[in-house]
Ligand SMILES: *[C@@H]1O[C@H](CO)[C@@H](O)[C@H](O)[C@H]1NC(C)=O
């Protein structure tokens with residue numbers, strides 16, 4: 008998640024979960040994988056008489072809704088994460104795999120953690136995943152909180168990269184473990200013809216002082232291009248996974264999630280290799296959003312997804328939050344193009360009231376937006392449908408953005424403009440053009 012001192016915003020027609028297995032007979036030629044992100048375990052979470060001491064992650068604010076599954080001012084209690092994995096495990100099929108886009112430790116002051124504490128939380132989450140999914144391969148990516156002090160990931164080997172390479176041995180092969188322990192990134196063949204490429208985008212994250220002056224920290228850009236070139240030569244498709252996304256933050260004006268220069272450079276690499284990249288998957292913002300990468304002529308060439316978090320935490324000053332969430336993607340087994348997203352959630356308020364965690368299907372992306380699939384052209388169609396005519400789709404999109412946290416919160420004018428330009432434009436020039444040229448259309452509403 009974002010640095011609090013950089014942005015003052017820690018920052019949100021449910022069908023029942025049992026609807027899923029009835030359709031778990033996937034259409035022929037289709038398979039699935041899971042995406043979990045931003046678990047943010049807070050080991051200090053405990054119920055007690057004083058709401059200000061329920062969790063260290065509330066930083067003294069009163070967790071007045073605290074229950075067995077958490078509170079909107081706190082990071083995840085272990086019980087919340089366990090309930091998520093238990094619900095997922097019940098729906099899992101043998102050929103599935105999991106992508107896990109980082110951030111296991113809690114949002115707490117720097118002196119409440121240490122390298123050891125961070126490694127222990129990552130180890131706990133790794134072991135807990137292994138217990139619930141002994142048969143599945145998990146492809147992790149490192150997040151900005153998966154380091155101590157947070158965000159400061161160096162461009163060379165260190166205790167955290169080495170610990171991750173040790174912990175993730177059951178899932179990753181020696182070549183992947185070797186680049187992981189050196190620079191926090193790797194690639195590995197997940198299926199014949201499908202390569203997962205896990206980028207360490209924390210090397211490009213604004214608050215990371217350790218890499219501020221480097222032109223290519225850890226040589227990751229060089230490695231990325233070489234890996235994509237090899238994939239093209241071997242006729243593989245690639246799924247990019249990372250914690251901090253490329254593109255613009257949907258809630259901020261003109262702010263990329265990573266450093267401006269790195270964003271432009273990544274966008275240009277992703278455009279050049281868009282025939283190889285079959286999807287991009289991120290976390291970090293805690294919210295549910297999509298982005299379509301357009302080439303210089305405005306053709307849609309790549310689909311990107313930011314998955315909502317398991318942690319429900321919000322900053323005490325912020326109105327937005329998210330219900331805890333996880334999702335599956337459906338893909339074509341022939342060319343690995345993306346068919347759909349099935350988004351699941353836990354109504355945290357209800358779960359605490361009932362002391363029972365009924366994870367449910369929140370929505371199916373193709374159905375919610377009337378799309379035939381999630382290929383780049385379909386995401387462009389979705390993005391254009393969010394433009395004010397006025398847009399009938401935008402309120403649905405925005406409600407999903409917060410995982411149905413609070414449907415009474417609306418987003419119009421500038422708020423909607425930022426959301427929509429962030430969906431449609433990932434590079435600076437075309438994003439800026441979107442904001443200036445479309446502003447009038449949004450303010451007239
Ligand atoms: C992870 O930590 C929780 C407490 O926060 C503990 O109950 C659980 O046993 C730990 N699991 C593993 C596998 O270390």
Ligand SMILES: *[C@@H]1O[C@H](CO)[C@@H](O)[C@H](O)[C@H]1NC(C)=O
Pocket residue numbers: 216217218219220
């Ligand atoms: C980056 O460059 C600035 C000024 O050139 C220098 O003061 C700073 O120490 C450098 N930082 C690192 C991490 O090398």
Ligand SMILES: *[C@@H]1O[C@H](CO)[C@@H](O)[C@H](O)[C@H]1NC(C)=O
Pocket residue numbers: 021354355356357411412
């Ligand atoms: C979540 O549960 C609360 C309490 O039962 C209810 O008021 C709210 O409408 C529910 N939200 C969703 C999205 O189901």
